[in-house]
Amino acid sequence: MDQIVEFVTNHYILSGLFAALLVALIYTTVASLFSPLKELNTHEATLLINREDAYILDIRPSAEFKKGHILGSKQIKPELVTKGDFSTLEKFKDKPIIVVCAMGMTSKRTASQMLKAGFTHAATLKGGINAWQGASLPITK
Structure with a gap:
């Protein structure tokens, strides 16, 4: 767990992009499931x-x-x-x-x-x- 925190603090831009892509993936998946x-x-x-x-x-x-x-x-x-x-x-x-x-x-x-x-x-x-x-x-x- 300490390594993850260290990675995120050292590479905040990369970690932010990963988080944004993950949120976008989850959103599109959920939206397609509930779409008529x-x-x-x-x-x-x-x-x-x-x-x-x-x-x-x-x-x-x-x-x-x-x-x-x-x-x-x-x-x-x-x-x-x-x-x-x-x-x-x-x-x-x-x-x-x-x-x-x-x-x-x-x-x-x-x-x-x-x-x-x-x-x-x-x-x-x-x-x-x-x-x-x-x-x-x-x-x-």
């Missing part, structure tokens, strides 16, 4: 697609969408996503929706906006289309 937003892995997403006929919403730019996308997915215009305008998806409000982007980061914000707009079953694909392709799941062009 679900992150689905590829297996969970395929089960949701096959069993509950989930709607797959691809929010990537058109050029990337045309290079390859999940079979049956639909694209939404990027300007509608930035405005938070999901009026074209009103008929899918009570249906499971999986939001897909390139790596799974942008889709979190969009799915959160959808939950605030009243969509009850919005989720994201963890890792995005890259995880889907990494799992050797089918894509179409």
